[in-house]
Amino acid sequence: MKIITWNVxxxxxxxxxxxxxxxxxxxxxxxxxxxxxxxxxxxxxxxxGYEEYWNSAEKKGYSGTAIFAKQKPxxxxxxxDAEGHDKEGRAITLEYPDFYMVTNYTPNSQxxxxxxxxxxxxxxxxxxxxxxxxxxxxxxxxxxxxxxxNEIDLKNPxxxxxxxxxxxxxxDAFSQLLACGFTDAYRYLYPDKVEYSWWSYRxxxxxxxxxxxxxxxxxxxxxxxxxxxxxxxxxxxxxxxCPVILEIDL
Numbered sequence: 001m002k003i004i005t006w007n008v009x010x011x012x013x014x015x016x017x018x019x020x021x022x023x024x025x026x027x028x029x030x031x032x033x034x035x036x037x038x039x040x041x042x043x044x045x046x047x048x049g050y051e052e053y054w055n056s057a058e059k060k061g062y063s064g065t066a067i068f069a070k071q072k073p074x075x076x077x078x079x080x081d082a083e084g085h086d087k088e089g090r091a092i093t094l095e096y097p098d099f100y101m102v103t104n105y106t107p108n109s110q111x112x113x114x115x116x117x118x119x120x121x122x123x124x125x126x127x128x129x130x131x132x133x134x135x136x137x138x139x140x141x142x143x144x145x146x147x148x149x150n151e152i153d154l155k156n157p158x159x160x161x162x163x164x165x166x167x168x169x170x171x172d173a174f175s176q177l178l179a180c181g182f183t184d185a186y187r188y189l190y191p192d193k194v195e196y197s198w199w200s201y202r203x204x205x206x207x208x209x210x211x212x213x214x215x216x217x218x219x220x221x222x223x224x225x226x227x228x229x230x231x232x233x234x235x236x237x238x239x240x241x242c243p244v245i246l247e248i249d250l
Contacts (some may be wrong), residue, residue, distance in 0.1 A: 017238035036064035082125035138220035
């Protein structure tokens with residue numbers, strides 16, 4: 001099974017930058033998109049053979065997630081089953097007979113960590129939600145999780161120590177998630193490899209490869225041995241993030 005995750009930073013813009021050509025060439029079983037930045041009916045994604053599931057933010061032009069799947073799921077959930085966390089379109093869960101497929105677009109803590117408190121509340125609620133799913137059947141979580149977990153996961157850890165995405169609190173929240181019985185699929189396969197999935201648009205960051213690895217596949221521990229590859233496609237443009245592709249034997 002092949003699964004793609006990609007923060008496209010606006011799906012309408014991405015459609016004009018080769019998104020459909022890329023997806024057609026990859027022919028994945030499931031495609032998870034973050035930061036769609038659109039409301040229902042504002043974007044037509046021509047992917048024959050795929051079921052479509054969209055979760056848009058109430059605020060126009062903000063956040064949002066989508067999943068395109070070849071196999072129709074048993075059920076779909078557009079929430080993390082926690083009051084106060086259902087207005088920004090940040091999660092979709094598809095249930096299949098043998099696993100759950102979850103995509104997240106984790107809240108950004110913003111400049112000077114202005115939204116860190118909310119971010120941590122969302123993390124805690126989402127962690128409990130994922131634990132409940134995992135107790136029923138294994139899951140695959142993917143998306144822009146907005147955190148570089150360890151120093152190896154960003155170019156300049158020293159100067160970013162207290163910035164959004166690399167604060168102690170956010171890194172600890174990710175550690176807590178893994179401790180609940182989950183595995184970072186990329187690090188499972190490549191413990192020492194240095195690659196990034198996001199680059200600022202400023203100061204030619206992508207050209208200089210001054211980036212962060214903040215886009216993930218996280219799997220239930222019992223699925224980790226089934227992971228065949230996890231590839232960060234830094235050669236693919238169209239967003240400030242690049243796609244990440246999981247191949248797993250399910």
